[in-house]
Amino acid sequence: MTGTVSLVGSGPGDPELLTVKAKRLLDDADVVLHDKLPGPEILDMIPEEKREDVGKRAGGEWTPQEYTNRRMVELAEEDKDVVRLKGGDPTVFGRGGEELVHLAENGIPVEVVPGITSAVAGPAVAGIPVTHRDHASSVSFVTGHEDPTKEESAVDWDALAATGGTIVVLMGVGKLPDYTTALREAGMDPDTPVALVERATWPGQQVATGTLDTIVDVRDEAGIEPPAITVIGEVAGQRDRVIEFLRTDYGEASDESRADGGDDDA
Known part of the structure; x- marks a missing residue:
């Protein structure tokens, strides 16, 4: 048997x-x-x-x-x-x-x-839809932690920057400086909204928001650590529009280091 x-x-x-x-x-x-x-x-x-x-x-x-x-x-x-x-x-x-x-x-x-992928659920519970009729008609899922034996990355950041839509990076908080730099060098607007969602739906969930130009400093100030998801694109800016009314059961420490230096959203 x-x-x-x-x-x-x-x-x-x-x-x-x-x-x-x-x-x-x-x-x-x-x-x-x-x-x-x-x-x-x-x-x-x-x-x-x-x-x-x-x-x-x-x-x-x-x-x-x-x-x-x-x-x-x-x-x-x-x-x-x-x-x-x-x-x-x-x-x-x-x-x-x-x-x-x-x-x-x-x-x-x-x-x-199948399970509910954190690539969609993580942003969603933080008030960020990965697609939006006005802001993103496509979404790209990217790993931030490729096979270390590869001679070079298989991720074409130039193509992703040119495609538009939303980019969701899983397991990529450690390499955040690398790919945000790559996207800026590929021509993506430095003011593009970016959100980091740490431990999505866990009791210690934390969300931090910034821009392509500021998000590394935001990460460091907020102390965002793996496991975390990165959302890059206009949809990441939707969180600000709903946060006041967004209900969560996850004990979130919300946006402790926002790029505009605003108060906590608690």
């Missing part, structure tokens, strides 16, 4: 944003191999005896992908039902595609359970 591996997206972190199917599979699983990014409240829902941390953290703890691949196969071959739990959606910069192929090549039954 062989167990099944489910590649499950946990959404941005709020347990109420888990899908019904994700919750059922977590309850029924024999083992949950989880990343660092599922929210702490979601991980607390899983009995400790069936949780295994195989996460990665930039500049911190690191579980080799080869170990995770091997562990999924081993557990399934022991006839265990395994949930491979990832933050957001497993196929959006989550190596879900690689793990799907690896499991199939080893003859392991596998299913993919």
Whole structure:
């Protein structure tokens, strides 16, 4: 007998944003191999005896992908039902595609359970729509943390600057100076609004806003750290129009270092 591996997206972190199917599979699983990014409240829902941390953290703890691949196969071959739990959606910069192929090549039954991607949910809960009829008819999702073995970046910042619309960068707070400089050098207006959303939908969510020219200083002053999402484009300016009436359950420390030097939005 062989167990099944489910590649499950946990959404941005709020347990109420888990899908019904994700919750059922977590309850029924024999083992949950989880990343660092599922929210702490979601991980607390899983009995400790069936949780295994195989996460990665930039500049911190690191579980080799080869170990995770091997562990999924081993557990399934022991006839265990395994949930491979990832933050957001497993196929959006989550190596879900690689793990799907690896499991199939080893003859392991596998299913993919989509999750709400933080690339959309993070900006949304901060009052920022990634598309808008007046400001953005397209959106580009970009990773800020490419495979370090690549000889050069596969991200064409010149093309993104020319395309217009919204640019959403995941896992890119550390390289913020690099790509904001690249976009300015490619001709993007330095006054383009930019927002950073740290730990979206987690209890410690924080949002900071600025412009392409000021956002690095804003990041440093506000102390924004990973995991965080960067939103670049006119839609990032929509937050100012709704913040007074925006309700949130996430204990947000709102815009503590805004580019205009204004007061907190608490």
